[in-house]
Amino acid sequence: MKYIGITTTVPSEVLIAAGYTPLDLNNIFITADDISKYIKIAEEDGFPASYCSWIKGIYGVCLSHDIKEIVAVVSGDCSNSIVLSELLADRGIIVHPFEFPISRDYLSIKSSIDKFMNHFNVSLEEVESVRKSLSPLRNKIIELDKLSYTECKVKGFENHLYQVCMSDFNLDYKKFELEIDEKLIEIRNRESLPFSLRIGYVGVPPITTDLYDFIESQNACVVYNEVQREFSMHRHSDCRDVYEQYLLFTYPYDTGSRISEIKKQIEERKIDAIIYYNQAFCYRSVQYLLMKKAIDIPILHIEGDKSVNVDARTKLRLEAFIDMVKDRKLFKNCSE
Amino acid sequence: MNVLGADMGSRAVKLIIMNDDKVIYKKQLSTMEFYRDYCNYRDSLHFDLSRLTDIPVDIKISTGYGRNNTNLNDFTSINELKAHALGACYQSKEEDFILLDIGGQDVKVMRIENSVLTNMDLNDKCAASCGRYLENMANVLEVSLETLSEYSGNPVELNSTCAVFSESELIGKIAEGISLDRLCAGVNYSLFRRLKGILSHYKAKKLFVGGGVASNKAVIKFLGTEYDEVIPLPDAQFNGAIGCCVYGKMLYKLNNLESN
Numbered sequence: 001m002k003y004i005g006i007t008t009t010v011p012s013e014v015l016i017a018a019g020y021t022p023l024d025l026n027n028i029f030i031t032a033d034d035i036s037k038y039i040k041i042a043e044e045d046g047f048p049a050s051y052c053s054w055i056k057g058i059y060g061v062c063l064s065h066d067i068k069e070i071v072a073v074v075s076g077d078c079s080n081s082i083v084l085s086e087l088l089a090d091r092g093i094i095v096h097p098f099e100f101p102i103s104r105d106y107l108s109i110k111s112s113i114d115k116f117m118n119h120f121n122v123s124l125e126e127v128e129s130v131r132k133s134l135s136p137l138r139n140k141i142i143e144l145d146k147l148s149y150t151e152c153k154v155k156g157f158e159n160h161l162y163q164v165c166m167s168d169f170n171l172d173y174k175k176f177e178l179e180i181d182e183k184l185i186e187i188r189n190r191e192s193l194p195f196s197l198r199i200g201y202v203g204v205p206p207i208t209t210d211l212y213d214f215i216e217s218q219n220a221c222v223v224y225n226e227v228q229r230e231f232s233m234h235r236h237s238d239c240r241d242v243y244e245q246y247l248l249f250t251y252p253y254d255t256g257s258r259i260s261e262i263k264k265q266i267e268e269r270k271i272d273a274i275i276y277y278n279q280a281f282c283y284r285s286v287q288y289l290l291m292k293k294a295i296d297i298p299i300l301h302i303e304g305d306k307s308v309n310v311d312a313r314t315k316l317r318l319e320a321f322i323d324m325v326k327d328r329k330l331f332k333n334c335s336e
Numbered sequence: 337m338n339v340l341g342a343d344m345g346s347r348a349v350k351l352i353i354m355n356d357d358k359v360i361y362k363k364q365l366s367t368m369e370f371y372r373d374y375c376n377y378r379d380s381l382h383f384d385l386s387r388l389t390d391i392p393v394d395i396k397i398s399t400g401y402g403r404n405n406t407n408l409n410d411f412t413s414i415n416e417l418k419a420h421a422l423g424a425c426y427q428s429k430e431e432d433f434i435l436l437d438i439g440g441q442d443v444k445v446m447r448i449e450n451s452v453l454t455n456m457d458l459n460d461k462c463a464a465s466c467g468r469y470l471e472n473m474a475n476v477l478e479v480s481l482e483t484l485s486e487y488s489g490n491p492v493e494l495n496s497t498c499a500v501f502s503e504s505e506l507i508g509k510i511a512e513g514i515s516l517d518r519l520c521a522g523v524n525y526s527l528f529r530r531l532k533g534i535l536s537h538y539k540a541k542k543l544f545v546g547g548g549v550a551s552n553k554a555v556i557k558f559l560g561t562e563y564d565e566v567i568p569l570p571d572a573q574f575n576g577a578i579g580c581c582v583y584g585k586m587l588y589k590l591n592n593l594e595s596n
Contacts, residue, residue, distance in 0.1 A: 273452075292449075297452075298449070298450055298452040298454070299449075299454070300454050300455075301454070301455075317454075317455060317456060319415075320415060320417045320418060320453045320456065321452065321453060321454060323415060323418055324418055324421065324451075324452045324453050325452060327418075327583070327586070328451070328452065329587070329588060330354070330586075331586040331587075331590060
């Protein structure tokens with residue numbers, strides 16, 4: 001098995017066609033029993049304390065797991081990824097760059113993916129064939145996501161986890177598809193979850209993975225995970241080719257495109273409030289200003305840094321926010 | 337329909353009765369007086385409103401620092417931050433603003449957006465930026481809180497972080513022969529300086545102020561250097577109790593809607 005690390009979602013169809021197994025470095029980092037060991041490796045090598053923990057985590061993972069080659073997204077993700085790729089190349093890791101174009105148009109993404117295919121010496125036919133074999137898995141993940149908001153049968157963390165795994169298909173897409181088959185049977189047989197408030201989670205996947213449990217302890221449930229859903233390529237069946245699939249993927253492009261999709265989902269999923277997450281020291285904290293202006297339901301901005309647990313102050317903020325949004329919903333009829 | 341709101345603070349208990357949108361009864365009691373003269377303990381704490389007024393009430397809501405302290409029989413207890421946010425929305429008639437509440441032992445700064453609390457900071461471990469600090473310093477200077485609040489010009493520098501050390505520092509300044517107005521201004525300014533830290537993440541044009549310290553003219557004036565408009569809430573000390581009434585009113589309507 002020839003593994004290749006990825007720094008975020010890339011056209012993995014190309015890598016699979018080239019005989020690689022994509023490995024999302026973020027997933028190794030976040031599923032570790034102790035994520036601090038990876039952060040420590042980066043900080044001992046000179047990364048500042050005031051720097052994104054995801055980037056430090058990827059660096060630590062690459063060095064401690066003897067990762068030989070990676071695909072680094074050098075446009076369409078953050079600028080930290082660019083310097084990370086330079087640093088990892090300096091440490092002897094083979095770095096294959098991939099760029100999502102600044103301009104979100106068909107010709108630009110086609111040019112990027114064509115370059116990527118040429119680099120790995122694969123044809124469009126081979127890539128499309130992989131895309132086709134991934135379709136059943138993608139459809140099942142779409143169904144799981146749908147069960148989250150139509151029947152409230154999926155917990156927020158499950159929704160997050162299975163969609164985020166779609167960046168590397170849990171290393172074996174056939175095995176992962178079987179796992180999802182079983183999960184779907186179990187989920188369909190569940191009772192609906194009895195939560196009174198429907199939350200939309202917007203932003204990159206959280207480092208604080210107990211966030212979902214905390215939200216549920218407040219009698220609210222996440223029915224939409226924005227970026228995780230984008231990772232699942234839920235529009236795949238509407239796309240005529242791989243180029244269109246990665247063109248409609250909103251995550252690497254402008255904030256306006258993301259906002260349009262979020263607003264659509266607020267309607268579709270009957271979302272009561274948004275929790276906007278970004279990693280500490282990330283430029284995405286400024287994207288929040290655009291989100292706040294455009295989204296007309298209550299929105300709370302939270303940040304995570306190095307801990308996988310939500311800190312006490314953020315818990316207090318979440319508690320007060322959810323409490324007041326519940327009141328708004330509860331008392332809506334009284335003020336009319 | 338009458339709602340009773342009780343805000344049980346560290347120094348005083350504030351009571352409000354509202355009939356629909358109008359305040360019809362208002363009373364402030366010292367915390368000791370409230371528990372000693374108007375409460376009795378029978379399995380749980382019972383507050384006897386009839387010893388204060390014969391106005392009938394339909395629903396009772398309480399708030400205060402720590403839920404255990406506000407656990408009165410017959411009362412629905414609500415989170416203090418929510419009570420202050422609701423009170424300020426009602427009093428200011430606005431939906432997006434920053435609220436600074438300075439009580440006897442705590443300072444709360446809150447960001448309200450679309451009438452919902454989205455961010456807050458509270459003082460932690462230390463109460464040197466609260467009303468009690470002003471009380472202690474006014475005692476040292478042997479002036480009333482009202483007199484203390486009049487002075488803001490040419491403040492004498494008081495640098496101690498600790499409120500107790502500040503008293504010794506103030507005594508040192510008295511011994512240097514510094515005038516009373518500069519000493520008073522210095523006390524007010526030192527409180528404002530401590531508030532600046534907690535306010536640094538709450539930039540906005542407009543700041544509403546609640547709690548007892550909202551009546552300190554000098555502190556309000558100093559806050560004016562940080563915000564375009566600093567507005568003490570009309571009933572600043574009763575803001576939490578008013579918030580309880582606003583909540584109670586909605587709860588009462590909801591219960592009635594459900595029972596019909």
